[in-house]
Amino acid sequence: MNVAFNLAADLDAALLAVAPAAGLEASGFAPEVRTADARHGDYQANGVLGYAKARKLNPRDIAEKLVAALPASVTDSYNVTIAGPGFINFTAKPSLLASWLRTFDTTAHLRSGAGTAKSGQTWVVDYSSPNTAKQMHVGHLRSMVIGEAICRLLEFNGAKVVRDNHIGDWGTGFGMLIWAYKRHLDPAKLATDPLEEFERLYTLGQSAAKADPAVLDESRQELVKLQSGDADNLAIWKKINDATLEAFQQIYDRLGIKFDVTLGESFYRDQVDRVYRELTEVGLAQESQGALVVFHPEHPRFKTQPFIMRKGDGASNYATTDLATALYRLEHFHADGIVVVTDFRQADHFEQLYLTVRKWFAERHYRLPELQHVMFGTVTGEDGKALRTRDGGIIKLKDLLAEAEARALALVNERSSDIPAEEKQAIAAVVGLASVQYADLSQNRSSDYVFAWDKMISLEGNTAAYLLYAGARIHSIFRKLGATPGDAATETAASPLETPAELALARKLVKFADAIRLATDTLRPHFLSLYLYELAGEFSGFYAADKVAVDDPAVRARRLLLCARTLLILETGLNLLGLRTLTRM
Template structure:
């Protein structure tokens, strides 16, 4: 039996084939296959109604023609029925569910099945992007975890992914930082807490250089020296960058994030003038009130809002650097797609960047990659305000992760005290569990939200062992692993699939049907670049598995029943772990 990873795609193709065989205009017929309400089936085709209305035909009669013309391999695997005026519901037969659980036995098989139109494409994902010489704070969390999840989803679907951390490592702030460094640097503090000391020095330098002051002019001269390649200034800048990189990497390691490149703003410094010359020569950019700008009069919002690519004082800006970055990613990385992950407040900037790049590349014959600005909302407290420390300061990301681990450790210790003495974890094991579960809780709380929305940060909710949380899902994984330890076999044992029979009980069938939907969840999350769709699926799968585990004893004496239930456990474990890893979370074998 042919076993598709994504049955929705195969049903779509099959219905088009049936449309042609039934005498419909197959080119005009759109099946509109989607996941169905489980009460009515696994998939539903809604396209008959629109086609019938357009052709002035009876939709139910058309649906009957399509059912009669369905390919035999589809009817062998699915029960199809017409509902209402012409909806077609498809329900997978138990034998087809068994075939799927047998076929997709490991993460490699799942990934091979997930291959899509993205296969072979190169995608550059630009995310995190903190500023050098500053600590990462809670505001950097969303870009980092959403960006990493998107990278993993794209790669799982067959794309070649290039992770680029576009650091804010150039610009006017360095003049003030060097000014402060030369006057107030504390060598001891630089050795002990370098990034904190750099933040202190920048703050002092900024406060000491108000507009119009001689000190501000000195700071500007420090910047001029840096930008002109003064060896002493460059050496300081390099030190600032190295110190910052080490601090960033500590955070990324805790979050399980890695980058292929750290091509910050400084990397593009010598690539800006050629961009401006080309835009000017093509008459895409022109002078306006002393600045060099690009207008987009055809766009309703940007008719009078220029995209400034060179300021009135002749200095470049974010627009200049981002245009040079677009060019580099297309010419050097051969990018077919570019995704930039930032908060929603930068939407206008990146929309104008895309419009400008389209005009520029069209005029020069360069290929325009697919461009996605992946926006996200804010993290707030329960009053809807930005998260702050008790004294009103910005919460450092390091401190947030530390607190997550400490809070989770308290929960783990409390639960551990209630376990039989022979099964208790050591203190070292408790800390290891708390590290994984605490960090995962923070990541998942962010990813499980629709990224377009603000979300309320709540320790109680994100660390709870029930509800749509990381601890709940990690516990589901650990619970399944405990069954295999008790059974004395590995969840990857190939004998399970050979010995298993098709699911029979309602609970067995429900969890098997949910497993098959993994493909749809991955496709939806990847196509929309919205990881929360995968989070919701994993939560629902864990719920269906829990219901199955409570209704049907797994380790029964009847060998075929035992095998099929263990196989369902094994595939649930595989899909849960694969899905959580796609989100960037680490999992636990015991909890």
């Protein structure tokens, strides 16, 4: 039997194919097959309701005609019923579930099943993108964690992904920083902890500029000098950037993030003139109060709120570099899609940017890639305000990760006394980091999220530890029985799935495809997280209900097959989210 990876898409296509035979106008009919509440079956088609409504027809009649026209390939695999006002419900038969599980038996096979959705496409994903000369703090975490998960999802769907760290290394802040560097540098501190020193200088420059307009003016001039190639300022700038990037790399290594390119704002410095020229030529840019700006007359707000692409003093800003960046991603990477992962406060900026890019590219007949601003909410403390240390300071990311590991270690020590100390340390590193990542990924990215250690590493509920534990338990079964996950000789001996818990688990497993599709289409990894949590729950139920280590070899074999596939999908899914997994904990 030839089984589709995505059963819902397969059913959708089947319904569409028989629509003409059932007397429907195929052009106006979308089957709308989606996963269903388990009470109703595995999949449901809702499309006849809308179709019938638009034509004032009886939806149940239409549903009946469609079902009658379905080919044997569908009716052999599903129990099909019509319910309510005209829902068509599909319940997969055990034979179909078994075929799917036998077909998608390795990560490579899962990948080839999923990898058709975006094959041949190139996506540039712009994430992390911190400003240099500052330490990474907790606010930088979401972009990294969500961005990496999105990269992996896109790759799994067959896209070529370019991970681009679009660092902020060319902004106004550098004017103040260079101003302070020239006057207040402490060489001893520069040698011992450069980032602390840059941060001190930056803060110093910032407050000096705020207090004294003359300093502000001098800072601006430092920036203009830098941007026009002044050798001294460039040398200082380079020193700052090199030291900062080195420090960032330690965090990236820890999170398992590897950028393909690090093209910060400074990379585009010699491309901004083309942006000024083209946008002026096509009539989008205009002078206003000394600056070069873009208005969007059709937009309620942006008709008066300018998109400033060159400042009054002649310096570029992030609008300029972002415009140049969009062009570069099209021309150099041939991007079909561009994803920028930043917090929601930049929503206005990206709306203006994309409006401008669309008009600009249309005027010049450039191909327009799909432009996505993936935004996310604020990380808050339990008081609902932005997360801070107890004394009101900013939480440094390296401290936060260290605390996660320490808390995880305390827990491993408490729960797993029989594991050697060095392995406990390694386990704690995985659990600690995964908990922090998963807390972010399990939640809809657009809402703010409350950072609470206890909920994050508490091991109960929708947490990384719960998922890792499910995996560790499966590994433990195979260890105990001396079996290997996915072993072909074992699996050929498997008898048909039978018990309610076996079937429920199998039903959940085949829906991996739907979770992947949903998470990728919406660029929202939490749909995958939620699925994995439900899968782990389904496995725990199965584990409690049906013993794997039974004497009957055929029963044992089919349960081992279920264990192996659960493990495969669980680990594949967690890896797609950017988490590492464990064999015991």
